[in-house]
Amino acid sequence: MVRKQIAGDQPLRLDNQICFAVYSAAHAFNRVYKPLLDRLGLTYPQYLVMLVLWERDDVPLKDIGERLFLDSGTLTPLLKRLEAAQLVKRTRSTEDERQVLISLTPQGHALKEKARAVPQSILAASDCSVSELVAIKNEIVALRDRLNAVIGE
Amino acid sequence: MVRKQIAGDQPLRLDNQICFAVYSAAHAFNRVYKPLLDRLGLTYPQYLVMLVLWERDDVPLKDIGERLFLDSGTLTPLLKRLEAAQLVKRTRSTEDERQVLISLTPQGHALKEKARAVPQSILAASDCSVSELVAIKNEIVALRDRLNAVIGE
DNA sequence: GCGCATTCAATTGCGAACAATTAAATGTGA
DNA sequence: TCACATTTAATTGTTCGCAATTGAATGCGC
Numbered sequence: 001m002v003r004k005q006i007a008g009d010q011p012l013r014l015d016n017q018i019c020f021a022v023y024s025a026a027h028a029f030n031r032v033y034k035p036l037l038d039r040l041g042l043t044y045p046q047y048l049v050m051l052v053l054w055e056r057d058d059v060p061l062k063d064i065g066e067r068l069f070l071d072s073g074t075l076t077p078l079l080k081r082l083e084a085a086q087l088v089k090r091t092r093s094t095e096d097e098r099q100v101l102i103s104l105t106p107q108g109h110a111l112k113e114k115a116r117a118v119p120q121s122i123l124a125a126s127d128c129s130v131s132e133l134v135a136i137k138n139e140i141v142a143l144r145d146r147l148n149a150v151i152g153e
Numbered sequence: 154m155v156r157k158q159i160a161g162d163q164p165l166r167l168d169n170q171i172c173f174a175v176y177s178a179a180h181a182f183n184r185v186y187k188p189l190l191d192r193l194g195l196t197y198p199q200y201l202v203m204l205v206l207w208e209r210d211d212v213p214l215k216d217i218g219e220r221l222f223l224d225s226g227t228l229t230p231l232l233k234r235l236e237a238a239q240l241v242k243r244t245r246s247t248e249d250e251r252q253v254l255i256s257l258t259p260q261g262h263a264l265k266e267k268a269r270a271v272p273q274s275i276l277a278a279s280d281c282s283v284s285e286l287v288a289i290k291n292e293i294v295a296l297r298d299r300l301n302a303v304i305g306e
Numbered sequence: 307g308c309g310c311a312t313t314c315a316a317t318t319g320c321g322a323a324c325a326a327t328t329a330a331a332t333g334t335g336a
Numbered sequence: 337t338c339a340c341a342t343t344t345a346a347t348t349g350t351t352c353g354c355a356a357t358t359g360a361a362t363g364c365g366c
Contacts, residue, residue, distance in 0.1 A: 011272035012265070014204045014220065018290040019182040019275065023201070024222050025297035026179040027323080029172040031304050034324090045352065048176075051167045062314065067167065069177050072315050074353050081351085098314040098361050112165070119164035122172065125303040126296060136292050137171040143279060143289065144178035150278040151184050180353080187354090198322060215344065225345050227323050234321080251331050251344040 022140070032125045036118050040111060045074070046082055047115075049102075053088065054112045058103040060093070069148075087111060175293070185278045189271050193264060198227070199235055200268075202255075206241065207265045211256045213246070222301075240264060 014020055033044050042050065045068075052064050065075055079102060082088045087108035093099040126133060167173055186197050195203065198221075205217050218228055232255060235241045240261035246252040279286060 008269075009207075012204060012207060012268060014201065014208065016290075017204070017272075018279070018286050018293070019179075019186065019197075020201060020204075020221075021290045021293040021297065022175060022179045022182055023197075025293050025300070026172075026175045027222055028297045028300040028304070029175055030323090032300050033172065043351065044172075044176075048167065048173060051165060051170070051173075054162075054165060055167065060314090068173075069180055070352095071354070073317080073355080076316055078352075096314085096362070100315065115165060116161075119170075125300055126171070127299045127303070128296065133171050136289075136296065137169075137174045139289050140171070140174040140178050140293070143281065144174065144181045146280045147178070147181040147185050147278055150280070151181070183353090196321065213344090223322095224324070226325080226347080229346055231322075249332070249344085253345065 029122075032122060033118070036121050040114055040118075041085060042111075045070075045078060047118075049075075049078065049082065050087070050108070050111065050115070053102065053104050053108065054115075058101055061090075061100045061102060064102060082108075182275075185275060186271070189274050193267055193271075194238060195264075198223075198231060200271075202228075202231065202235065203240070203261070203264065203268070206255065206257050206261065207268075211254055214243075214253045214255060217255060235261075 010016060030044050033047070037044060037047050040047070048068050049064060052067050053059065061072065061075055061079065065071055079088060079090060079100075083090055086105055089103050089105055091101050091103070093101050123130065123133070163169060183197050186200070190197060190200050193200070201221055202217060205220050206212065214225065214228055214232065218224055232241060232243060232253075236243055239258055242256050242258055244254050244256070246254050276283065276286070
């Protein structure tokens, strides 16, 4: 009976939860990033926004949100802080005044060069080959996309 | 020159970041869990604490923190909310009055039965076999532990 | 053109998450 | 025993993250 009880509890055991693996890995990444991003004066979510802008400038807030899976309730105050740090500018689109376009300031552009050191440090911290990381990343992205598909239903 | 520029930007591309894969997967999990946990009256971090307590009752706050990689700044208010919901009790240890012991109330115990439906729903949402999930989970945990090892240095 | 739905950002409120500090209890060494 | 370090929770302040609501701009049907 004891063994049956234990067997029945398996799905509820913390160590069997993939969600906890992902949750705790995200926090571990955040802690590794923290000292690196402190030098850039960025938090991790702010860093993600900057990654988007370094790829393409002058982007609607909405597009950043779709890319990062974040809504205006998160992005509006975050972008105001980036604006206060003089890394981005926020302007209403003239064609569609509902949209807020986010563009990089010269300082925002310049920060990209300092940021190039970050991925290298993360790679070193992960103590893992690039190809292994890419493989895990692709599996996690595939899982994430399946989960997001269920949410959209 | 254009191609060289692009190649040099690869490490900074959002889609190449494993951290973003993990970060966005954690949020996707959270969104899938939300409607399930709403029925239990729990948030996702509260659910994690309950998982720990369902495995072993009467645990010091510190132990819960080590298990979940969370500190007292996060757990103290969270546990007070669980106490207000009458799911746990907080008592100072008599042997060592620095420690706060967390124990389940009868309602806290009872909630375990309602929670058994959760892992099944998550499995279905992940649209993936158990063995595949276990494999990914183990890889993520291994990565997390390597990251945490670097932090501890 | 007018009424109405839709889109988009901003706001409010709540619950994490963590750094830094504080305070109390305990352990340790002289 | 007494001074001092360590351990443990709690507190404070800042930043996410999201649900729900609001308000302005736009698009659509008639």
